Amino acid sequence: MEISEKVHCLIIGSGPAGYTAAIYASRANLKPVLYQGIQPGGQLTITTEVENYPGYKDGVQGPDMMVDFEHQAKRMGADIRYGIATKVDFSEQPYKVEIDEEKWIAADAVIISTGASAKWLGIESEQRLNGFGVSACAVCDGFFFRNKEVAIVGAGDTAAEEALYLSKLCTTVHMFIRRDAMRASKVMQERVLNAPNIKVYWNTDTDEILGDKHVTAVRIKNNKTNETQEITISGFFVAIGHQPNSDIFKGWIDMDEAGYILTQPGTSKTNIEGVFAAGDVQDKYYRQAVTAAGSGCMAALDAERYLGAKGLH
Numbered sequence: 001m002e003i004s005e006k007v008h009c010l011i012i013g014s015g016p017a018g019y020t021a022a023i024y025a026s027r028a029n030l031k032p033v034l035y036q037g038i039q040p041g042g043q044l045t046i047t048t049e050v051e052n053y054p055g056y057k058d059g060v061q062g063p064d065m066m067v068d069f070e071h072q073a074k075r076m077g078a079d080i081r082y083g084i085a086t087k088v089d090f091s092e093q094p095y096k097v098e099i100d101e102e103k104w105i106a107a108d109a110v111i112i113s114t115g116a117s118a119k120w121l122g123i124e125s126e127q128r129l130n131g132f133g134v135s136a137c138a139v140c141d142g143f144f145f146r147n148k149e150v151a152i153v154g155a156g157d158t159a160a161e162e163a164l165y166l167s168k169l170c171t172t173v174h175m176f177i178r179r180d181a182m183r184a185s186k187v188m189q190e191r192v193l194n195a196p197n198i199k200v201y202w203n204t205d206t207d208e209i210l211g212d213k214h215v216t217a218v219r220i221k222n223n224k225t226n227e228t229q230e231i232t233i234s235g236f237f238v239a240i241g242h243q244p245n246s247d248i249f250k251g252w253i254d255m256d257e258a259g260y261i262l263t264q265p266g267t268s269k270t271n272i273e274g275v276f277a278a279g280d281v282q283d284k285y286y287r288q289a290v291t292a293a294g295s296g297c298m299a300a301l302d303a304e305r306y307l308g309a310k311g312l313h
Ligand code: NDP
Pocket: 120, 121, 153, 154, 155, 156, 157, 158, 159, 161, 178, 179, 182, 183, 184, 185, 239, 240, 241, 242, 285, 286, 287
């Protein structure tokens, strides 16, 4: 393997965790290099209003907030680059990370902040019609279905939030819930159930999304009665949770059965000395911008202490 560059601190991923790690690592003079990954800015770039991030007293749009994070990291001196980490070799120091399947970078310390991505149902029509009426982001794509009927599957806070968002644009939102209860918080459930144009279907599975070139209808099945039904729709939204973006670290980094990276409690340390994890890739409980940012700070401080103790800084 040919190493094209050696860096001190390499950060993989550009959500609140990665950018915060970059801010702290820059201020500690670790000269961090950050690769932004497939979705620069992470999941917040596909949300709208963020009202619970302290400091933005009037709220902020998710994409704008991530631009602020990026600018702050750059102002502190972080080297922010486009590029995707495609492979790693953590067998020995310095650790190696392949970028865009074309070059290898060596690093004394690595911070993994690759986040999580939307889950899909896994039915054939969902893939075939993806981008042609099927979407995993109401906030990104809801606009295209103004004054039309749409459906959404899921029953967590994300599904509730997205159903409410769609209800303001679309004539009717059909919401399919696989059990007889919603997982979403009580306040969100109440908002959904009180929205006049959200129609909730309990104990309901999506059998198939119908349409030749684009979505025209959906066939659902009541999993108690086995009764099927076709509903005419133009858009189908999937909001059934997320999975951590940790595939490239399998075999190196310890993870739970769902692929969330395991960190030593109260730290960002992984099973490999000098490799740290922050944000949603290691957090299936809180998953908030502010907790991700906090854990990014922890990872930079842990990296700084590690490099100092090793005499590398
Ligand atoms: P969750 O994991 O909380 O919910 C996923 C939902 O999708 C569940 O209702 C689940 O059903 C359903 N589901 C999963 N797989 C399928 C499937 N194959 N078919 C049909 N339904 C399926 O994910 P969320 O993204 O909603 O939320 C993640 C975290 O983020 C949560 O902690 C949430 O509270 C938080 N959040 C908070 C917000 C806020 O406070 N404003 C906004 C958005 C998220 P089942 O219940 O049967 O398992």
